[in-house]
Every structure is written in structure tokens, then in C-alpha cells.
Amino acid sequence: MRIGAVADDITGATDLCLMLTREGLRTVQVMGVPQPGSRLPDADAVVIALKSRSIPAADAVEMSCAAARALQAAGAEQLLFKYCSTFDSTDAGNIGPVAAALMDLTGCPLTIACPSFPAAGRTTYKGHLFVGDLLLSDSPLKDHPLNPMRDSNLVRVLQRQTALPVGLVQIGTIRQGVDALRAEFAARQAAGDRILIVDTLSDDDLRVIGAACENMPLVTGGSGIGLGLAANVIRSGKVRPQPVARRMKAPAGRPVVLAGSCSAATLGQIEAARSAGLPLLALDPGALADGRLTPAEIAAWAIAQPGTRPPVIYSSAPPDILRAVQDRLGQHKAGALLETTLAETARLLRDAGFSRFLIAGGETSGAVVAALGVTMLYIGPEIAPGVPWTRSAAGPDLALALKSGNFGGPDFFLRAWDLLENHDV
Ligand code: ADP
Numbered sequence: 001m002r003i004g005a006v007a008d009d010i011t012g013a014t015d016l017c018l019m020l021t022r023e024g025l026r027t028v029q030v031m032g033v034p035q036p037g038s039r040l041p042d043a044d045a046v047v048i049a050l051k052s053r054s055i056p057a058a059d060a061v062e063m064s065c066a067a068a069r070a071l072q073a074a075g076a077e078q079l080l081f082k083y084c085s086t087f088d089s090t091d092a093g094n095i096g097p098v099a100a101a102l103m104d105l106t107g108c109p110l111t112i113a114c115p116s117f118p119a120a121g122r123t124t125y126k127g128h129l130f131v132g133d134l135l136l137s138d139s140p141l142k143d144h145p146l147n148p149m150r151d152s153n154l155v156r157v158l159q160r161q162t163a164l165p166v167g168l169v170q171i172g173t174i175r176q177g178v179d180a181l182r183a184e185f186a187a188r189q190a191a192g193d194r195i196l197i198v199d200t201l202s203d204d205d206l207r208v209i210g211a212a213c214e215n216m217p218l219v220t221g222g223s224g225i226g227l228g229l230a231a232n233v234i235r236s237g238k239v240r241p242q243p244v245a246r247r248m249k250a251p252a253g254r255p256v257v258l259a260g261s262c263s264a265a266t267l268g269q270i271e272a273a274r275s276a277g278l279p280l281l282a283l284d285p286g287a288l289a290d291g292r293l294t295p296a297e298i299a300a301w302a303i304a305q306p307g308t309r310p311p312v313i314y315s316s317a318p319p320d321i322l323r324a325v326q327d328r329l330g331q332h333k334a335g336a337l338l339e340t341t342l343a344e345t346a347r348l349l350r351d352a353g354f355s356r357f358l359i360a361g362g363e364t365s366g367a368v369v370a371a372l373g374v375t376m377l378y379i380g381p382e383i384a385p386g387v388p389w390t391r392s393a394a395g396p397d398l399a400l401a402l403k404s405g406n407f408g409g410p411d412f413f414l415r416a417w418d419l420l421e422n423h424d425v
Contacts, residue, residue: 002233003045004076005226006067006102008060008083008094009362010369011404013049015386016082016223017379020045023230024241028393029377031369033066040074041376041393044239045230051366053083054146054332057093061101068102078217079106080229084362085117085222085386086136086406087129087154088147089161096161099195099220103164106217110189113158113166114209114221116200119385120407122222123201127168128152131406140264140406143319145326145335146363154197167193174198174205181212200224207231223386248380248389250399250420253355256302257413258342259314260364261405265412266316269360272410273312279305283315285325285334288341295341299348310358312413313345339364343371350396358401358416365402374398383416384408 003020007013013029020027025044032050040046048067052060068079081102089095095113103111116124121132129152131139136152151157159166173184188196198209203224210228213219219229233239257273259266274280281301287293298313305311315338317325325334346357346368357372359365373395380389380399386407392398401416 001040001043001046001071001074001076002239003078003080003229004068004071004074005045005047005080005082006064006071007047007049008053008098009051010049010366011362011402012082012084012223013047014377014388014390014402015404016226017047018382018386018388019223019226020230021379021388022244022382023227024234025230025239026242027379029379029390031375033063034070040070044233046071046074046076047082051363052094052098053088054363055094057097060094061097064098065101065105068105078219078229080226081218081220082223083115083220084404085115085120085122085224086131086141086149087115087157088144088149089157090147091160093161095220096158100162100164102218103194108216108218110185110194110196111216111218111220112196112198112209112213113154114198114200114225115154116206117222117224117386118200118202118206122224124154124197124199125201126170126199127155127197129154143322145262145322145331158195158197162195164194165192167196169196169198171199171201171205174200174208178208178211181208185212203227245381247419247421248391248399250391250422251355251397252422253353254308255310255356255358255417256349256354257310257312257358257360258346258364258368259312259316259360260338260342261361262316262318262322263405265406265408266360267318268410269408269412270312270314270316273413276414278309278413279311281311281313283313283338283341285315285329285338288337289329295344295348298341298345299352302349303352310413310417313342315342316360335363339367343367347371350398355397356399356417356420358403358413360403361405369400369402372396372398374400381419383419384412389416389419
């Protein structure tokens with residue numbers, strides 16, 4: 001195994017798998033910390049998907065180290081800690097604490113933090129993260145239900161999460177090329193820095209940064225840095241690049257969309273689905289909390305929809321409604337209730353013959369995939385930057401598109417199905 005990655009959520013893991021696959025690596029996604037003694041799949045890259053972004057930092061550290069140890073035991077030559085391209089975290093973590101623990105585990109004196117994913121509009125300049133044309137703190141991420149991002153200065157954000165000294169490498173140094181960047185890393189390490197935020201504006205920057213990190217035992221970042229790390233592997237000649245899938249065979253069965261993300265992109269996709277006339281069901285969190293609406297009733301609604309057009313079941317809500325729900329139920333309780341509801345609904349739909357699941361939201365996808373009993377994924381064609389179709393490699397035979405909330409264009413829920421063979425929506 002050339003690259004072993006630990007991802008802090010499931011859609012992030014899939015996003016990284018897509019990046020590594022596109023660069024030519026045979027990549028498999030594994031759900032959760034592997035059981036002791038179990039064998040990881042034989043692949044160029046293995047990405048272990050955790051649900052560790054929004055849990056207590058100590059738990060995230062323990063889980064991440066266990067996953068990293070399994071990857072090391074399977075021979076991973078380089079470890080990558082993957083988090084969101086919008087640096088989703090709070091002052092309590094979990095990026096800083098997990099990065100520090102993995103540095104200890106791998107004996108890594110200096111690493112980088114590179115969330116940028118230019119193809120999806122996430123860039124970093126002078127240490128400030130941009131989402132499209134907006135600073136992170138002005139973007140819709142400021143209203144995220146679990147980790148509102150209200151500071152764009154990543155040096156500051158990460159330094160609040162860790163005692164390790166955090167520094168910055170600016171774009172000018174990166175544009176001087178690989179040797180200059182390596183020299184900068186050495187100088188910063190000598191000066192006492194341990195984690196460096198690296199400016200990144202383009203895929204070319206990612207390749208330079210990746211090349212400069214070739215010998216780092218641990219790298220941290222978004223899926224973008226996977227591009228540079230995979231390119232190192234291909235350049236080394238150790239792996240012959242694999243062709244990229246353009247379409248994917250999907251098991252027979254009905255399609256459904258389950259959306260738990262409250263991101264601007266997902267809200268737009270729901271509106272596009274409404275305009276296109278897909279059957280829509282909005283979940284009322286109050287009714288769920290009071291037991292006036294149950295997963296069985298939600299599943300029955302989906303099963304009763306006519307034809308093969310995917311019904312869309314969503315809890316997604318704009319910031320004002322979201323805040324009202326959180327005030328009533330509590331932030332984490334509301335999130336858990338909706339995740340559990342969508343997960344249980346998915347399980348009932350699977351049992352009723354649904355086999356193609358499009359799920360919007362990282363935490364939501366983690367809960368749903370666990371309920372579906374899928375433990376390993378093969379990576380299929382790219383639907384949009386960061387989102388591939390996947391097919392289960394263990395557990396029930398399903399096609400799954402796991403979409404990080406903010407990814408995909410407005411017609412994502414309408415067009416994704418076109419990449420599946422045997423699909424007649
Ligand atoms: P994203 O990928 O956009 O971050 P996630 O699924 O990771 O999406 O996170 C969204 C969180 O918001 C989940 O925990 C979800 O259950 C919760 N949530 C969804 N809808 C609502 C709602 N109407 N009220 C409160 N919380 C919600």
C-alpha cells in the first residue's frame with residue numbers, strides 16, 4: 001500500500017478516493033476502524049472513513065490512531081489525515097489534536113495542513129481560506145449546524161486547537177518550486193514550527209506541495225493534496241496508472257435521495273429537484289421529536305411514489321429554521337435525531353428493494369451507510385468534483401453517491417443517475 005489515509009468523515013473519504021483514483025491509483029474505501037486482526041484490502045491506496053469530525057477530541061484521537069496503526073500494519077508507505085476542504089472544526093478540535101497525535105505516532109517532526117481544493121473553489125491565500133470568491137467566514141459555512149466557521153485565518157484557527165507551533169508558507173515560496181519549498185520546510189522545522197498551513201491556488205500548486213512532501217511520513221489536508229501525493233506514486237514508477245471509470249453498473253432496484261445537509265448547495269439542489277417535479281418530502285424535526293412522524297411512515301411514503309423517479313427525503317433547512325430547531329432540541333440532539341431518522345429510513349428502503357442511494361451531507365452519509373451495513377466501497381465515475389458514484393464491496397449490493405453537503409451543481413440530484421448503467425429515470 002502506497003498511501004494509507006484516515007478521513008474524518010465518510011463523504012470526505014469518498015472525495016479523497018476519487019482524487020486518488022483519478023490520478024491512477026487503485027483505491028478502496030473502508031468504513032470505520034478495522035477490527036484487530038482483519039485484513040485491509042490489497043490496493044495502492046486505502047482510505048479509512050471515520051465519523052470523527054464532530055465527536056469529543058479524545059475520542060477522535062483514539063479512533064484516528066487506531067485506524068492509522070491498522071494502515072501502518074498493512075504496510076502503508078505514507079499516511080494522510082484527511083479533513084474537510086473548508087477546515088470544518090471547532091476550537092476544541094478535532095484537526096489539531098488528531099494531527100498532533102498522528103505526528104507522534106508516525107514520528108513526524110513537521111507536517112503541513114493543506115485543506116485547499118481549487119477544483120471545488122477552496123483556495124488558501126496568505127493563510128486565509130476562500131470558498132469560491134468569499135472568505136470562509138463570509139461563506140455559508142459560517143452557519144454550519146455543527147461547526148460554524150467564523151474565522152478565515154487558518155493559522156489562527158489551527159493554533160487554537162493545538163499546542164504545537166503553527167506556521168504559514170505563502171504562495172510566493174510555493175511558486176518557486178519543489179526545491180525551494182523543501183528548503184523552506186527545513187528552515188521552518190529548524191525554527192521550531194511543527195505544522196505549516198500552505199497557501200494553494202491551483203492544481204499546479206498542489207503538485208508542487210505534494211512533491212515537496214514526498215518523504216513526510218504524515219501529511220494532513222483536504223482531498224486536494226491527494227492529487228500531489230498520488231502524482232508522487234505514479235512518478236516513482238511503483239504503480240502503473242489505472243484507467244478512470246466513465247460509467248458504473250448499478251444493481252437493479254429503485255433510487256432515492258436522502259438529504260441531511262443544510263448547506264447552500266444542497267438547499268439549491270432540493271429546489272432544482274422541486275422545479276423538475278421529483279416527489280419531495282420535507283421532514284419536520286418537531287414531529288420526529290414528538291413521535292408524530294416515524295421512519296416507517298417516511299419509508300412508506302417513498303415506496304408509494306410512482307415510477308422510477310427518485311423521491312427526495314430531506315431534513316435540510318435554511319439557517320433561520322435550523323436555529324429555531326436547535327434552540328428547541330439542542331444542536332447535537334437535533335443533528336443526531338435527523339441522522340438516525342434518515343439512517344433508519346434508508347434501512348427500511350433497502351429492505352424494500354431500493355438499491356441506489358444518493359445521500360447529501362457528511363455526518364448524514366456516515367449514519368446512513370452504517371445503517372445500510374456497507375463496510376467497503378469501490379470507486380466509480382465522477383459525478384461532480386469531489387463526488388463519485390461508489391458500489392459496495394462488502395455487505396448488501398448497493399450503488400451509493402455520498403455527497404459532502406456543499407458539493408455539486410444545482411442539477412446534481414437530477415443528473416447523477418445518468419452515469420449509472422441500467423438506470424431509467
Ligand atoms: P454537511 O455535509 O453539509 O456538513 P452533515 O450531514 O455533515 O452535512 O451535517 C448536517 C447536520 O445537520 C447533521 O447532523 C444533520 O442531522 C443536521 N440537520 C439536518 N437538518 C437539520 C434541521 N432541520 N435542524 C437541525 N439539524 C439538522
